[in-house]
Amino acid sequence: MSLSFTGSNRRARNVLITVLAIVLLIIGSYFLFRTPRLTNLAQSSVVQLAPLKTAWANGDVIVVIRHAERCDLSSAPCLNAPDGITKRGKDTAVKLGEHYQKLGLDQADIFVSPLTRTRQTANFMFNRDVEAQKWLAGCKGIMLKTSLETKRPGHNLILVTHSDCIREIEKHLNVHAPEKPPYASSLFIVLGHDDKKPRALGFFYARDFNSDWMNQK
Numbered sequence: 001m002s003l004s005f006t007g008s009n010r011r012a013r014n015v016l017i018t019v020l021a022i023v024l025l026i027i028g029s030y031f032l033f034r035t036p037r038l039t040n041l042a043q044s045s046v047v048q049l050a051p052l053k054t055a056w057a058n059g060d061v062i063v064v065i066r067h068a069e070r071c072d073l074s075s076a077p078c079l080n081a082p083d084g085i086t087k088r089g090k091d092t093a094v095k096l097g098e099h100y101q102k103l104g105l106d107q108a109d110i111f112v113s114p115l116t117r118t119r120q121t122a123n124f125m126f127n128r129d130v131e132a133q134k135w136l137a138g139c140k141g142i143m144l145k146t147s148l149e150t151k152r153p154g155h156n157l158i159l160v161t162h163s164d165c166i167r168e169i170e171k172h173l174n175v176h177a178p179e180k181p182p183y184a185s186s187l188f189i190v191l192g193h194d195d196k197k198p199r200a201l202g203f204f205y206a207r208d209f210n211s212d213w214m215n216q217k
Helices: 002-033 046-058 087-103 116-126 143-150 163-172 211-215
Strands: 061-066 108-112 156-161 186-191 198-204
Touching (some): 046 061, 061 143, 087 211, 163 186
Parallel strands (some): 061 156
Antiparallel strands (some): 061 186, 186 198
C-alpha cells in the first residue's frame, strides 16, 4: 500500500516539474521574442534625441500623426462638421503645427487622409490645404510600403492619418505602443542614412510635444 502511495507521489511530482518547466519556457519565450516597446520621446534626453535631430536635418524622417479629437466620439463642442474635429482639437492642432514649423518644413512633403477630421487637423496644423491621399484612409497591408514609396530622398515625410493606420505601420515595423495612439500623437520613423531601412524611434503625445530639443546642443 505504501509503495503504491509513494509511486503516486513520484508521478505527481514529475508532472508538477514538467508543468513548471513548460510555464517557465513560455514566460522565457515571451520576454525573448516579444516585440520591442515604442519609446516615449518626451522622456528621452537630448543625447537620445540626437539621431532624430540629425535624421530630420538630412530629410530621413517619416512622421505619422493621428488626427485631432473627433467630434462624433466626444462630448466637447464640435468645430463645425459632425464628421470633423472638436474646437478643442483645433486648438491642439494649431499648437502642434507651431512646433512643426519650428522643426522646419522647407524640406518636408505633407499628405493627409481624405476624411474630414484628418483634413481639418492638417489644415490647422500647417495653415493651408494639404494634399489628400486615399491610401492614408485605406491603409491595411500597405501603410509602410506606400509610405516608403512616397517619401522622396532628402525630404521628410509627414502623414496625417488614423489610429488604425498607425497600428498598421507599427505592426510592420515589429514594435508596439503602450496604448492606442492618442489624438494628435506623432510616431517618428527614421531611415538609416546608408541603407534607408526604417526604424521606429518613438512617439510624442501632443501634450508633450516640444520642438526645443531641435536647437539644443
